[in-house]
Amino acid sequence: MREQLRALVKLSEIDARARGVDDQLKGIPAELEERRGAVRALESLVSRQTAAIVEAEKLVGQQDADLASRNDLLGKSKAKGAKARTMRESDAAERELESIRKSIKDGEAEKERLRERVSATRSALDAPEMALEEQRSDLEKAEVAATARLEALRAERQEILVGRGEWSSQIAKDHLRLYDRLRTKLSPAVVEATAETCLGCRMKIPPQRFLELQRCNTLMQCSFCNRIIYHRDLMQD
Numbered sequence: 064m065r066e067q068l069r070a071l072v073k074l075s076e077i078d079a080r081a082r083g084v085d086d087q088l089k090g091i092p093a094e095l096e097e098r099r100g101a102v103r104a105l106e107s108l109v110s111r112q113t114a115a116i117v118e119a120e121k122l123v124g125q126q127d128a129d130l131a132s133r134n135d136l137l138g139k140s141k142a143k144g145a146k147a148r149t150m151r152e153s154d155a156a157e158r159e160l161e162s163i164r165k166s167i168k169d170g171e172a173e174k175e176r177l178r179e180r181v182s183a184t185r186s187a188l189d190a191p192e193m194a195l196e197e198q199r200s201d202l203e204k205a206e207v208a209a210t211a212r213l214e215a216l217r218a219e220r221q222e223i224l225v226g227r228g229e230w231s232s233q234i235a236k237d238h239l240r241l242y243d244r245l246r247t248k249l250s251p252a253v254v255e256a257t258a259e260t261c262l263g264c265r266m267k268i269p270p271q272r273f274l275e276l277q278r279c280n281t282l283m284q285c286s287f288c289n290r291i292i293y294h295r296d297l298m299q300d
């Protein structure tokens with residue numbers, strides 16, 4: 064029993080270490096994905112704002128063309144006014160001029176508003192653009208670092224698992240089955256018990272059971288957390 068239990072302790076140590084590495088292996092892609100998500104969100108913000116600027120600039124261009132044609136009209140209207148022969152004709156020409164001048168003034172005000180919008184959107188874009196650039200470069204560095212880290216962790220994991228087969232071959236099948244069942248939920252699945260306490264869950268072990276544990280004649284589990292327990296003397300020669 065003693066040897067089997069020792070092998071179980073070794074196996075459990077190996078698995079707990081491998082599990083620690085597995086957690087890190089899982090954490091790295093998750094962290095990268097979070098960074099990628101942040102970059103995508105910024106990219107979409109910047110592209111929406113850029114499209115808004117392009118749209119507003121197009122409107123400024125249209126306004127320019129519109130103003131040119133109104134100025135054209137103003138010139139023609141002035142020429143017509145100069146040729147007016149009666150008071151009525153002259154009044155009509157004056158009214159026409161007035162209305163064209165007003166439409167030019169309105170158009171210029173509108174153009175100014177559009178220009179302000181363009182410039183405000185542009186300056187509001189500075190911060191997100193800078194953040195995007197920074198986050199992209201950080202992401203790139205993180206991706207390179209992650210590749211190296213993943214490789215190192217995989218190598219570490221393999222190294223940890225060396226000898227696992229040898230330990231598990233020393234354990235009786237039913238004990239191994241119990242252990243395998245426990246380790247899916249508990250890490251570590253095998254723990255020491257000292258001072259009549261299970262170090263897995265910190266619950267007290269009744270004195271009678273603790274004596275039994277010390278004798279090491281059977282495989283024992285903590286009655287609270289179900290972990291396989293052993294007395295510290297087991298690992299000392």
Ligand SMILES: [Zn+2]
Nearest residue numbers: 261264285288
């Ligand atoms: Zn326990």
